[in-house]
Amino acid sequence: MSKPLLFSDHPPTPAETRARFPDLHPALTPQAAIPEANRCLFCFDAPCTTACPTHIDVPRFIHKIASGNVAGSARTILEANILGGSCSRACPVEVLCEGACVLHHSGQQPIEIARLQRFAMDAHQSAGAPLPFTPAPASGHKVALIGAGPASLACAAELRRHGIAATIYDARPRPGGLNTYGIAEYKLPLAESLREIDLIPRLGVEFRFNTTIDAAQLEELERTHDAIFLGIGLGAIHALGIAGEQLPGVTNALDLIAGYKSGAVLTSPPRVAVIGAGNTAIDAAIASIRLGAEEVTMIYRRGPGQISAFAFEYEHAKREGIRFLWHTQPAAILGTERVEALALIRTTDDSSFHLPVDTIILAIGQSTHSHVFADKVSTERGRILIDRATGQTSNPRYFSGGDCTNGGREVVDAVADGKRAALGIAALLTGTRREANHADIRM
Amino acid sequence: MPTLECNFSGIKCLNPFWLASAPPTNCGEQVMRAFDAGWGGAVWKTIGEPITNVSSRYSSIDWAGQRMMGLNNIELISDRPIATNLREIAEVKRRYPKHVVIASLMVESKREAWHEIVARAEDAGADGLELNFGCPHGMSERGMGSAVGQVPEYAEQITYWVKERARTPVIVKLTPNITDIRMAARAAKRGGADALSAINTINSITGIDLDTLVPNPNVDGLSSHGGYCGPAVKPIALNMVQQINADPASVLPLSGIGGIGSWRDAAEFILLGCGNVQVCTAAMHYGYRIVEDMADGLLEWMRQKGFETIEDFRGLSLPNVREWKHLNLNYKIVARIDAAKCIGCQLCYTACWDGAHQCIHLDRTLPTPDTTRTPAQIQAVSSTRITTTPIPKLDDAGPQTAGTPLDRIPRVDEHECVGCNLCSLVCPVEECITMERIDNMPPQTWEERTASPTATH
Ligand SMILES: Cc1cc2nc3c(=O)[nH]c(=O)nc-3n(C[C@H](O)[C@H](O)[C@H](O)COP(=O)(O)O)c2cc1C
Ligand code: SF4
Ligand code: SF4
Ligand code: SF4
Numbered sequence: 091m092s093k094p095l096l097f098s099d100h101p102p103t104p105a106e107t108r109a110r111f112p113d114l115h116p117a118l119t120p121q122a123a124i125p126e127a128n129r130c131l132f133c134f135d136a137p138c139t140t141a142c143p144t145h146i147d148v149p150r151f152i153h154k155i156a157s158g159n160v161a162g163s164a165r166t167i168l169e170a171n172i173l174g175g176s177c178s179r180a181c182p183v184e185v186l187c188e189g190a191c192v193l194h195h196s197g198q199q200p201i202e203i204a205r206l207q208r209f210a211m212d213a214h215q216s217a218g219a220p221l222p223f224t225p226a227p228a229s230g231h232k233v234a235l236i237g238a239g240p241a242s243l244a245c246a247a248e249l250r251r252h253g254i255a256a257t258i259y260d261a262r263p264r265p266g267g268l269n270t271y272g273i274a275e276y277k278l279p280l281a282e283s284l285r286e287i288d289l290i291p292r293l294g295v296e297f298r299f300n301t302t303i304d305a306a307q308l309e310e311l312e313r314t315h316d317a318i319f320l321g322i323g324l325g326a327i328h329a330l331g332i333a334g335e336q337l338p339g340v341t342n343a344l345d346l347i348a349g350y351k352s353g354a355v356l357t358s359p360p361r362v363a364v365i366g367a368g369n370t371a372i373d374a375a376i377a378s379i380r381l382g383a384e385e386v387t388m389i390y391r392r393g394p395g396q397i398s399a400f401a402f403e404y405e406h407a408k409r410e411g412i413r414f415l416w417h418t419q420p421a422a423i424l425g426t427e428r429v430e431a432l433a434l435i436r437t438t439d440d441s442s443f444h445l446p447v448d449t450i451i452l453a454i455g456q457s458t459h460s461h462v463f464a465d466k467v468s469t470e471r472g473r474i475l476i477d478r479a480t481g482q483t484s485n486p487r488y489f490s491g492g493d494c495t496n497g498g499r500e501v502v503d504a505v506a507d508g509k510r511a512a513l514g515i516a517a518l519l520t521g522t523r524r525e526a527n528h529a530d531i532r533m
Numbered sequence: 534m535p536t537l538e539c540n541f542s543g544i545k546c547l548n549p550f551w552l553a554s555a556p557p558t559n560c561g562e563q564v565m566r567a568f569d570a571g572w573g574g575a576v577w578k579t580i581g582e583p584i585t586n587v588s589s590r591y592s593s594i595d596w597a598g599q600r601m602m603g604l605n606n607i608e609l610i611s612d613r614p615i616a617t618n619l620r621e622i623a624e625v626k627r628r629y630p631k632h633v634v635i636a637s638l639m640v641e642s643k644r645e646a647w648h649e650i651v652a653r654a655e656d657a658g659a660d661g662l663e664l665n666f667g668c669p670h671g672m673s674e675r676g677m678g679s680a681v682g683q684v685p686e687y688a689e690q691i692t693y694w695v696k697e698r699a700r701t702p703v704i705v706k707l708t709p710n711i712t713d714i715r716m717a718a719r720a721a722k723r724g725g726a727d728a729l730s731a732i733n734t735i736n737s738i739t740g741i742d743l744d745t746l747v748p749n750p751n752v753d754g755l756s757s758h759g760g761y762c763g764p765a766v767k768p769i770a771l772n773m774v775q776q777i778n779a780d781p782a783s784v785l786p787l788s789g790i791g792g793i794g795s796w797r798d799a800a801e802f803i804l805l806g807c808g809n810v811q812v813c814t815a816a817m818h819y820g821y822r823i824v825e826d827m828a829d830g831l832l833e834w835m836r837q838k839g840f841e842t843i844e845d846f847r848g849l850s851l852p853n854v855r856e857w858k859h860l861n862l863n864y865k866i867v868a869r870i871d872a873a874k875c876i877g878c879q880l881c882y883t884a885c886w887d888g889a890h891q892c893i894h895l896d897r898t899l900p901t902p903d904t905t906r907t908p909a910q911i912q913a914v915s916s917t918r919i920t921t922t923p924i925p926k927l928d929d930a931g932p933q934t935a936g937t938p939l940d941r942i943p944r945v946d947e948h949e950c951v952g953c954n955l956c957s958l959v960c961p962v963e964e965c966i967t968m969e970r971i972d973n974m975p976p977q978t979w980e981e982r983t984a985s986p987t988a989t990h
Contacts, residue, residue: 128598131961134879135895135912137941143920156597185923195876195937196962400925478919500922510919 095291097284100264103275104353110380111275114406115179115205123209127156130201133192138203141190143506144171148187152206164214165222167207171509172221172247173240175211175286176269177502178204179278182369184402186502211286221289226253231519234259234311235319236303236463239267240501241492242321243290244508245481245515250293252516257296257315259303265290267323268493269501271348274373276380280351305462312487317515320463320474320483320490321508324456324498330365334423343374343453350377358383359448363432365389365420367397371453372407378451379410386412387445391419391437415445423450456498463488473497481511482518489515535835537573537828539843541808542702542728542786544660546633548573549799549809549843550824553790554637554663554706557816559611561621565628570821571828574633576730576811579610579665580618580654581639581677592739592749594765603765604814605739607750607757609671610639615650619657626658634658635704639665639677642687644694651698661701664692664726666717667708667733669760679733682708685720692724702727704788707773709766710736714773718783730788730811731777732770734760763814767792771805775854778806794823796830803843804850858980865972866952868893868945874965877941881956881966883908892949893956898940904949947971 102108118126130152138148146167154163167174183189183204191200231254235242238260246256264270270283291297303311311318327342329335343364349355358381364371367390378386388407390397393416397404407414415434421442422433431446458472468475468484474495476482481489491507493499537548551574552558552567558575567575586608594603611618622634636654640646654662666688668678681687688705695703705721707714709732718729736758741748748756770791777783789802794815802810815823840846870881885893886908895911896903945956957966 125598131878131880133877134883134908135915137877140915140918141920143922145916145920182922192876192878192937192941398925479917496921499924503921506920 095288095297097264097266097287098281100280100284101353103280103351104356107275107350107353107356107381108279111279111377113179114274114276115208117212118202118205118209120209123155123206126202127152127206130156131192137190137192138187138201142170142187143500143502144177144509145506146170146174146187146207148203151210152201152203155206155210160210160213161217161219163210164219167210168214168222171502171505172244172290173269173286173501173505174207175215176240176278176283177505178207178211179282180269180273180501182400182402182500185400215285220292221247223251223293225250225294228255229253229520231255231316232257232314233317233319233515234315235321236260237267237321237323237492237494238262238265238297238299239321239323239492239504240269241490241504241508241511242319243287243295244505245319245321245489245491245512246295246508247290247293248509248512249515250295252512252520254316254512254516254519255294255296257298259298259301261300261302263299265297265299267321268344271351272344272370273501274347274377275351276376303462308462308466316519317487317489319481319508319511319515320467320488320494321492321504322463323493325458327452327456328454330420330423330452330454332420332422334425334429337423337425337429338427339425339429339449340423341449341451343370343451344456346374346377346451350381355381357381360384361447362386362449362451363389363445363447364451364453366453366455367399367404367414368453368455369399369403371451372399372403372412374451374453375407375412376410378449379412387415387447388412389415389418389420389432389434389445391417393417456493458494471497476507476511477514479510480514480517481507482514486518535832535841537832537843539809541633541788542661542704544574544633544702545631546573546809547631548828549803550574550827551576551633551635551788551809551811552816552821553811553813554579554635554665555813555817556608557813557821560613560618561625564621564625564634567816567821567824568625568629568632571824572632572821574635574660574809576635576637576663577611577618577622577659579637579639579668580615580650581610582641583612583614584609584671586612587752589750589752592759593763594739601763601814601818603737603739603761604763604817605737605749605759605761606734607670607752607759610665610668615653619653622654622657622659626660633660635661635663637663637665637706639668639672642676642681642691644697647691647694648698651695655699655701659701661704661728662695662699663704663706663730664695665706665733666691666721667706669708669710669734669736670758679708679710682706682717682733683711685716688717689720689724692721692726696725704728704730706733706790707731707777708733709769709773709791713776715776715780715783718777718780718785722783722785726785728786728788728808729777729783730790731773732766732791734762735766735769737761762791763818764792764794767798771801774802774805774807775851778848778851779854794818796827796834799827799831800834800846801850803847805854806848806851808843808847859978861976862979862982863972863974863977864970866968866970867947867950868952868954868956868966869947869969870943870945871965871967872937872939872942874962875937875942876962876965877937878961879941879943880959880961882943884955884959889953889955890949890951892946892951893943894946895940895943897942897944902944902946904946 132149151163151166187203188200235258249256358378362378362383364375417437424431474490489511492504554576559578564575590608593601596602636659666682672678673680705726786808789807790811960966
């Protein structure tokens, strides 16, 4: 075999940017990890495991950290979730595993599950260890996966375990989708996302980058593959539909995040307005602060009780010094050469006022694709409809998972979807079933 | 106002807390600092012909992130000249006349050698003598320490020689490395000992370094068995203390040793009949300052219990230890779970299924109780449950902090429960599982049951 494909050879995020985005949840030292691991009660049928969309066996991996079997701990994690490292950094654990920890019921701090998970996964990476499974003998089946985000990656890895050939197509030059380009650098650094994905080609998963699938290519894929997995995520950020939107200085949250992570954006203009108050909007607002903005204002048409951001994200935004304008809606973007101000209307009394700004970041949700797949599978409000247990769409040979099916959730949801879909595909193609969890770990 | 002042075998003590013969009592400077911290007495690090110690002498057992649950040492007796130790004892006694200094002694098994050391220690001003018949390593290979303590005749003989000369109380320190500690205790008593102390350290190998494959502690690639002490040995020490104090042929004033680190430990040794206690590992771990709470906590407990002196509660638990055949076979308790306290960890469930009698069930939310579902079946259901990240304002689910969901609170099938206690031992929540009495038959022991002509047992 030739030199393995290393996605992490990608030009790294500039060091200066990295320094502005230090880890929100820093790595645990062994001195801190072992006592924390020992604090875990080792619950039976643990609620933290059930709360994890990929059902990582949390008490089992934590117990292994406590016993000093860190390599085994990482294998336990990867067995359930091939992006266990990325998830340990990116997951909103307050509403997932850590939110379900039984210690809440006795008034104690929950176990720091995510940081322990990162501890094991960091050790796995530094040891240069592979994914803890080998492909089954070739079944002769082939699956094409569209989109190289977490759903397709998880699906492809699981397919290989069943001996099914998997080829992933993506329009971008690198894998990972939002995992690589869309998560705040202080949660999941771009380099870490790619480093984790580096392990996947070793299972024999094939990648075709810079490839946008058109109708003709889709027909070809249908002809040459036994099943197709759609892991296409969401489309562009919605436009506001107001005057001045084309002016230079108007951007959107995803472009800003991808821009600073990849090094294309290095600084922020001084005055920033962010339209929207979801998690991505907050990521963009905080990024602006970190990139040197002096004044960042988030504009939301309703009140703080209605935002779609997690409570801890909102708290984080306040700590970073972000200003919120509630019950306020943009009416027009003003400026001659470029953005100069934002005309705003208060939804409470219809009064209007101007906010002088240098840049405007749109973050009012992503649209769904109007794509070539629309006439292949049934959708509802733009989302691809699937059977949750198998990932199967209305078209028996099409499976799907991730943001394009759930409207935009988390990496861990996409991984879980991808894995379930692979099991669904394997059941369809080979008639085999493998329990998603608690599989014995043999190395 | 309760007092900790007490009398041990005729020795007046400010309090029952003595430092055991070990590194914390190595020299006069240390012992005086210990007295300043509040210790009532110190048994000097065993005095004898100076030895050479090896470097790397201790190893320990950590447990669940806690350091030094058990300590092991391969150290010998004092490495300082006898004259130096005795000069410092004299100095300490001059400056601290009310504090107790006991000279721990170990010399060759010769009458003259013992006579000489006894005379010199008493001339230095020691309040009493402790004969070290316990050291389990090094000295035993030279016919001293546990080599003496393990052979009752030797122990009796040496005690007798010491008593020929001694004017102060003679305490014989017993080794636990023997099948029945009463044999050694009886021998000491026959030899004329005034008091006993127990236990010395237990033969041990604490563990093996999995990189070098050399047991700990590592002395240039080799190791040797050592003496075990610290919290881990307390249950063994308590049992031996009880055996001695329940045996009329053994019983003498007893100084309790082994894993004592708190006022609670001290109270337990005294409740089993000890006149005072000695501490080594806890002082090595945290320093002399631990004695402050030992005194404060014990006084507080005595106040609550209405005990004025140590003698008021000394030995009160002894009558509660009996042979198994005297226990009531008709006493019946069952486990009850307080649903309001339960946090839903289900450790009681898994413990009862795998380690006891399969009578705890997860069926509170089922229409009817189901005692047939196995742990594997329950986990299989959970592993197929589909979970997604809740989106605020869209999904109502979120962190479950309100209370333990009913389906996670186990239920005890009281008809099947054998009252073994296991679940209440594993439950991480204080007072959440209690054992409730449900018997309604008159008490009957095994002895009584087998004595009746139609006996079944
Ligand atoms: C490092 C070390 C050295 C000891 N040296 C002696 C000694 O010289 N003479 C003696 O009688 N006991 C010696 N002991 C035993 C202690 O006096 C005591 O009996 C034993 O440690 C149990 O008490 P603990 O659990 O409080 O440590 C030593 C113990 C340790 C840890
Ligand atoms: S719920 Fe908390 S204590 Fe229980 S296994 Fe999970 S992390 Fe450990
Ligand atoms: S006391 Fe023993 S038998 Fe009864 S429920 Fe508890 S563990 Fe089971
Ligand atoms: S061990 Fe205690 S806290 Fe845990 S489930 Fe059982 S009763 Fe509840």
